[in-house]
Amino acid sequence: KSPYSMPGILHFIQHEWSRFEMERAQWDVEKAELQARIAFLQGERKGQENLKRDLIRRIKMLEFALKQERAKVHKLKFGTDLSVEQKHNESNGKCDFPSTSKTNELQTTNAHMSWRHGRQLLRQYLQEVGYSETILDVRSQRVRALLGNNYDAPKPVENDNQVVNGNISDEEKQSNTDGNTESIFKDFNFLNAEDNDNEDDEDLDWSVDQNKLNAMKEQFRQEKRQTKKKELKRKGSEMSRATEEVDIHIPDEGDCYESIENALGLGALAGLTYNQKQQKTSLNTQVLNLQQLIFKIWLSVTEFSTMDFQIAATKESYRKTWNPKYTLRSHFDGIRAIRFLPNESAVITASEDHTMKLWNLNKPLPSKKTQSLDVEPIYSFRGHSGAVLSLEVDADGSYCFSGGLDASVRVWSIPSVEIDAYDTYDPAVIQKVLVGHTDAVWSLSYSSTRQQLLSASSDCSVRLWNPTSNDPLIQTYTTEGIPTSVCFVQCDSNHAVVSHTDGKINLYDLETGQISLVLAEGDGSKYIDCSVNCVASHPTMPITMTAHDDKHIKFFDNSSGKLIHSMVAHLDSVTSLSVDPNGLYLLSGSHDCSIRLWNLDSKTCIQELTSHRKKFDESIYSVAFHPSATYIASAGADALAKIFV
Amino acid sequence: SSVMDPEPIVRRNPPGTKAEDFYKWPAQSFDEMDTTLAVQQHIQQTIRQDFTDTETILTVPPGQDEGVWKYEQLRQFCLELNGLAIKLQTECTPLTCSQMTATEQWIFLCAAHKTPQGCPAIDYTRHTLDGAACLLNSNKYFPSRVSIKDSSVAKLGSVCRRVYRIFSHAYYHHRHIFDESENETYLCRRFTTFVIRYNLMSRDNLIVPIMDDASNTSNNNSVDQ
Numbered sequence: 072k073s074p075y076s077m078p079g080i081l082h083f084i085q086h087e088w089s090r091f092e093m094e095r096a097q098w099d100v101e102k103a104e105l106q107a108r109i110a111f112l113q114g115e116r117k118g119q120e121n122l123k124r125d126l127i128r129r130i131k132m133l134e135f136a137l138k139q140e141r142a143k144v145h146k147l148k149f150g151t152d153l154s155v156e157q158k159h160n161e162s163n164g165k166c167d168f169p170s171t172s173k174t175n176e177l178q179t180t181n182a183h184m185s186w187r188h189g190r191q192l193l194r195q196y197l198q199e200v201g202y203s204e205t206i207l208d209v210r211s212q213r214v215r216a217l218l219g220n221n222y223d224a225p226k227p228v229e230n231d232n233q234v235v236n237g238n239i240s241d242e243e244k245q246s247n248t249d250g251n252t253e254s255i256f257k258d259f260n261f262l263n264a265e266d267n268d269n270e271d272d273e274d275l276d277w278s279v280d281q282n283k284l285n286a287m288k289e290q291f292r293q294e295k296r297q298t299k300k301k302e303l304k305r306k307g308s309e310m311s312r313a314t315e316e317v318d319i320h321i322p323d324e325g326d327c328y329e330s331i332e333n334a335l336g337l338g339a340l341a342g343l344t345y346n347q348k349q350q351k352t353s354l355n356t357q358v359l360n361l362q363q364l365i366f367k368i369w370l371s372v373t374e375f376s377t378m379d380f381q382i383a384a385t386k387e388s389y390r391k392t393w394n395p396k397y398t399l400r401s402h403f404d405g406i407r408a409i410r411f412l413p414n415e416s417a418v419i420t421a422s423e424d425h426t427m428k429l430w431n432l433n434k435p436l437p438s439k440k441t442q443s444l445d446v447e448p449i450y451s452f453r454g455h456s457g458a459v460l461s462l463e464v465d466a467d468g469s470y471c472f473s474g475g476l477d478a479s480v481r482v483w484s485i486p487s488v489e490i491d492a493y494d495t496y497d498p499a500v501i502q503k504v505l506v507g508h509t510d511a512v513w514s515l516s517y518s519s520t521r522q523q524l525l526s527a528s529s530d531c532s533v534r535l536w537n538p539t540s541n542d543p544l545i546q547t548y549t550t551e552g553i554p555t556s557v558c559f560v561q562c563d564s565n566h567a568v569v570s571h572t573d574g575k576i577n578l579y580d581l582e583t584g585q586i587s588l589v590l591a592e593g594d595g596s597k598y599i600d601c602s603v604n605c606v607a608s609h610p611t612m613p614i615t616m617t618a619h620d621d622k623h624i625k626f627f628d629n630s631s632g633k634l635i636h637s638m639v640a641h642l643d644s645v646t647s648l649s650v651d652p653n654g655l656y657l658l659s660g661s662h663d664c665s666i667r668l669w670n671l672d673s674k675t676c677i678q679e680l681t682s683h684r685k686k687f688d689e690s691i692y693s694v695a696f697h698p699s700a701t702y703i704a705s706a707g708a709d710a711l712a713k714i715f716v
Numbered sequence: 717s718s719v720m721d722p723e724p725i726v727r728r729n730p731p732g733t734k735a736e737d738f739y740k741w742p743a744q745s746f747d748e749m750d751t752t753l754a755v756q757q758h759i760q761q762t763i764r765q766d767f768t769d770t771e772t773i774l775t776v777p778p779g780q781d782e783g784v785w786k787y788e789q790l791r792q793f794c795l796e797l798n799g800l801a802i803k804l805q806t807e808c809t810p811l812t813c814s815q816m817t818a819t820e821q822w823i824f825l826c827a828a829h830k831t832p833q834g835c836p837a838i839d840y841t842r843h844t845l846d847g848a849a850c851l852l853n854s855n856k857y858f859p860s861r862v863s864i865k866d867s868s869v870a871k872l873g874s875v876c877r878r879v880y881r882i883f884s885h886a887y888y889h890h891r892h893i894f895d896e897s898e899n900e901t902y903l904c905r906r907f908t909t910f911v912i913r914y915n916l917m918s919r920d921n922l923i924v925p926i927m928d929d930a931s932n933t934s935n936n937n938s939v940d941q
Contacts, residue, residue, distance in 0.1 A: 400853040401846075403795035404756075424795045425802075447850050451842065453802050457735070476735050493828045493843045495836070498805070511738070513731040529734045555731035572732040599723075604731050620730070644730075662728070686753040687727035687744075709753060710853070 126213055134193040141196065393668065393678055393703055394442075399430050399712035401448045405686055406706035408462035410471070411697040417488045418695075418704055419471055420712050423458035426451050427473055431488045432702070432714060446714075449492045452483055454501050461512060461526075466519030470502065472538065474512025480505035480526050482538045505536050507544050514605075516567065518559040525567055527557040533569055535581060548584050551575065552593065560615070560629060561608040568615045568629075570603035576617055578629060590615060590627040591634075600644065607648040607657070609671075616657060618645035624659055624669075636674055640667060649703075651696045658703055660691035666705045680715065683707030739764055746777045752861050755780065755788040763792070770906045774913060783864035786914050787852070790872055793907055794848045797879065800886055800897045801841050807890055813837035818884035818923060827878060837885050844878045851875060876907075876916045880924075883907065887924045 404423035411418050416432040428448035435444035457476030464471045464485070473481050482503040510530035517524050523545065524536045533554055535545040552571040560566040560578070566587065570576045575593030577586045594601045600620035607616045613629035624640040627633065641661035649658040650671075657669040664685065668678040683690045686708035693706040706712045727741045743765065746758045762773045776785045816824040816837045825832035828843035835843060852858060852875065857868040883904045886894040898904050905926045911917040 398855075400855060401849045402853070403791050403849065425798045445855050448846070451846050451849075453798060453805060453842070456799060456802060458738070460731075476738060478735070492846065493826075493839075495810070496805070496838050496842055498809075511733065511735045513733075529732050553732040553734075572730075602730060602732065644728075646730075684753070685751045687751070687757060689728050 134190055137193050137196050138189075391701075393680065393715040395680070395682075395713055396442075396716045397432055397435060397444050397446050397714035399428075399446050399448070399714070400710075401428055402426070402710040402712075404458070404710055405689065405692060405708035406710060406712050407458065407460045408693045409695050409704045409706035409712050410462050410464045411695055411700075411702060411704065412464060412468040412485065412488070413466060413698045414468050415488050416700060416702070417468075418712065418714065419452075419462060419464065419485070420448075420706060421459035421462040421473055422710065424710070425455050425457060425459065425475075426453055427455075427459055427462065427471070427483075428452070429486065429488070430712075433488075447492065449488065449490055450486050450500075452500065454481055454483075454504075455479065457511075461515045463515040463517040463524065465517055465522075470538065472515050472517065472524055474508075474515050474526055474528070476511045478508045478510055478512060478528065478530070480508065480512055480515070480524070480534075480536065503538065503543065505538065505543050507534055507536075507547070508532065514554070514556040514558075516558045518564045520564045521559075525557045525559060527554040527569060529553050533557050533567075533579070546581070546584060548579060550577075555603060556605045558606045558608045558615075560613070561610045562613060563629075566629070568606045568608065570606045570617055572602045574601035574603055574619075576603055576606065576615070576627065578615075578632070588629070588632045590629075590632050591617075591625075604644065604646045605648045607650050609650055610652060610654045612654065616648055616650065618648045618659060620644040622661075624648070624657070626674075638674060640669075640676075641665065646691055647693045649695045652698050656696075658694045658696055660694040660705055662688065662690050664690045666691060666694050666703075668703075680705075682713050683711065684709045746780075755784055756791065756861070759788055759792050768902050770902060770909050773906060774910055781863065782914075783866070783869045784862060786869065786872055786916070787858065787864050788861075789910055790848075790875060791852055793903065793910070794845060794852065794875075794879065796901055796903050797845060797882060799901060800882060800893070800903070801845060803893045803897055804838060804841055804882075804886060804890060807893060808838045808841070808885075810836035810838065813885070813889060816840035816881060816885060818881065818888045824878075824881050837889070841882050841885070844882065848875050848879055873916045876911050877921060880907065880911070880917065880921065883924050 399418070399420060402420065402422040402424050406420045406422045408421040409418055418430050418432070419427055420430070421427045429450040429452070430446050430448050432446060434449070435446045438444055452471075452473070455473065455475040455477055459473050459475045461474040462471065463473075469485060471483050471485050473483065475481070481501070482505065484500050484502050486497070486500060505524075505526075508526065508528040508530055510528050512526050512528045514527040515524060522537070522539070524538050525533060526536065527533045527550075531550050531553055533548045533550055535548070536543045537545055550569060550571065552573050552575055554569050554571055556570045558568050560568060565581055567579050567581055568576060568590070569579060571593060573593040574591060575589070576591040578588040578590060579585070580587040591603075602620040603617050604620060605618040607618075608614075609616065614635065615627045615629055617625045617627065618640075619625065622639050622641050622643060622645060623637055624645055625637045626635040628635050640659055641663050642665075643661050643663035645659055645661045647660040650656070651658070655671055656677075657671055658666060659669065660666045662685075664681055664683055666680050666682055667676050668680075669675065670677050682705050684707070689708040691705055691707045693704075695704045697703070701716060703715045704712060705715075725742055725744075727744065729738050739760075743761055744757070746754065749757055751757065758777065759773065762769075766772070774789070776782060814836050815834055816826065818824075823834065824840065826835040826840045826843050828847040851871060857871055858864065883894070886897070887904075894904070904924055908922055908924070908926050911922070912919065
């Protein structure tokens with residue numbers, strides 16, 4: 072009897088077929104999964120490649136920055152401080168300089184070697200100087216992780232503020248040995264490896280970036296002081312002589328020179344960041360050319376400007392980086408103004424939701440994480456029947472003043488910061504309604520010396536009030552054009568500055584009611600973004616700072632009326648300014664969603680913080696410094712206020 | 717192209733803008749709005765175009781998540797209720813209204829405290845609005861303006877219920893203030909339509925009669941529990 076039967080065979084065939092079908096389905100699923108995985112990994116890898124490329128670019132830019140600064144300082148001053156040199160030698164065992172003779176050999180015999188040599192030296196300089204230790208550490212760690220090398224991150228070195236320059240002493244030249252140099256070269260092998268591997272890529276990268284660079288060059292040209300410009304020009308011509316000996320392959324060198332000469336920012340920014348130490352002469356000059364170029368590109372790269380970055384202010388007595396701490400959530404619409412109470416950790420916000428709110432920063436909501444805390448308001452000021460547009464607090468924090476779309480200026484008594492948020496209503500908080508304006512009140516300014524309040528309204532008038540008196544209106548000044556912002560001159564409260572939508576900025580004598588000085592004529596007819604959004608007065612010097620719709624911040628001298636300085640400060644309209652109580656820093660906010668902190672001596676940006684999202688085309692309305700504590704605040708169209716410490 | 721590009725529209729109310737020019741830019745279609753606050757922008761824009769057109773204001777744009785829609789509408793209601801609260805502040809004092817009542821049957825206790833308290837009407841109004849502001853802006857329940865967790869959507873109902881009492885107290889105890897405010901904003905009838913449409917409140921609690929709205933005439937005859 073045969074083991075096979077017809078039904079058996081049929082059954083077997085059917086069974087096998089269904090098994091195959093099942094397996095086929097499984098294979099299809101598997102294949103799809105694997106394809107998805109491949110796509111994902113490819114994308115990831117591409118991202119990593121881009122990241123690696125960017126990081127390498129940044130490393131080069133940092134190196135150039137330092138080179139450029141070396142050249143500048145070297146040209147400025149001559150003569151060496153021997154004690155510092157020796158100390159410098161001891162403190163950092165790695166910083167042995169090859170002798171100049173060896174350098175010359177390198178130059179003439181092997182251009183590529185000198186390039187690498189120079190870069191390695193720059194690395195050392197960066198370490199010595201302690202330039203942006205945090206940046207260096209972060210970057211080098213990232214590169215290390217990417218490249219998988221055992222390169223030690225440079226250790227931060229104590230900053231001396233001594234300015235040292237000039238040639239290396241003979242002793243030092245002789246003390247350098249080839250052996251040291253070799254070991255140094257080994258340490259920096261990863262940098263060299265990068266050079267070799269990416270030589271072609273680099274060239275491509277540079278040429279691609281040139282367009283961006285050109286666009287950003289324009290922007291940078293307008294930014295810095297005239298004196299720096301001349302210095303750089305002089306240095307540039309000197310350095311161009313030195314570079315001719317060396318064949319370093321950088322595209323558009325000549326073009327960049329011109330831009331660098333005009334790029335005042337380089338000198339200013341570099342001056343802020345680098346310690347002045349001794350430099351090599353001939354090697355550094357070549358290297359410095361490259362540094363200049365790459366630093367310029369670095370500063371131009373947009374992505375850099377939108378990141379938080381900090382540059383060590385080595386000339387300052389302390390280094391301060393602001394970090395977000397509190398987020399104030401409770402308003403239903405954009406917050407138009409924010410002010411700190413002078414003697415408390417508290418703020419008041421004024422919003423388009425018709426209310427103002429008082430917040431106590433010492434009582435945030437309990438939270439597991441300490442980095443960013445939410446705060447709820449302890450009091451809501453209700454009274455305005457339209458958006459509240461402006462806000463001021465008096466000198467001892469007992470009263471606050473608000474101006475609204477409903478044309479009223481209101482005086483409020485500020486409740487204690489210790490009150491319970493859900494306390495009984497006290498109608499005494501509403502002190503007064505100052506009636507007089509007939510249109511939106513956009514700006515208020517309070518003078519503690521005069522105990523008087525100025526208000527500016529789109530009814531083309533500025534009014535002076537004594538808020539506590541029974542007949543508060545003291546005087547009305549009719550403006551030529553629509554005022555946007557008013558500010559008492561802090562060091563001379565008999566005067567006030569008023570800015571207008573057509574760009575006019577006038578200094579008024581409050582006694583006579585006349586314009587005593589015209590700081591800016593106003594170009595209402597010439598271009599659409601001529602409006603001045605905010606004026607701020609320096610606490611100790613007769614200087615007025617103004618925020619413009621055309622992205623500029625300008626500085627005027629109150630005595631002469633001259634424009635002291637003008638700089639492109641943001642990527643969009645600058646909406647708000649605040650000066651710190653010591654007159655050292657300026658805070659600016661803009662509709663480009665960023666707030667920037669400026670050093671008023673050097674007029675350079677020392678920190679940028681991205682903050683607030685847009686509603687329609689507006690994002691940040693107001694920024695403020697605390698009058699006595701280390702807080703800064705920003706308020707935006709997204710109904711949030713943020714406090715940084 | 718030879719045709720000159722039109723100047724880009726910049727939708728801003730910069731300092732110096734006159735009150736009559738506030739928000740006077742060309743309307744932007746909802747689909748073109750690319751900010752995270754698009755729904756708020758759209759609702760406010762529609763109200764500005766015609767605050768009496770309750771139907772259009774409450775019509776959800778196609779494709780818009782309904783949870784977010786309800787949330788943003790409620791934010792806008794709380795914002796506009798401020799107007800009513802300000803008017804009440806002038807007249808409603810602990811002496812005139814020592815408790816939060818509408819009709820005689822109910823006394824509402826304020827939920828803003830650790831244990832519910834019998835606040836005077838003006839305190840109830842302020843606390844409810846402040847409490848609504850805290851809840852609707854809370855990072856815990858509403859961390860995002862573009863997506864709402866289902867568990868958070870459930871909270872909207874209780875906010876509506878408490879906030880509605882401000883309308884009912886104003887209607888029954890400060891009628892002229894209610895009428896004045898309602899004529900300026902159409903807020904109560906829009907709110908009523910809103911809570912009915914999205915089932916945020918039981919109809920039994922809607923005790924303020926709505927004029928001109930046929931679907932709500934039954935409320936005039938409802939018995940308050």
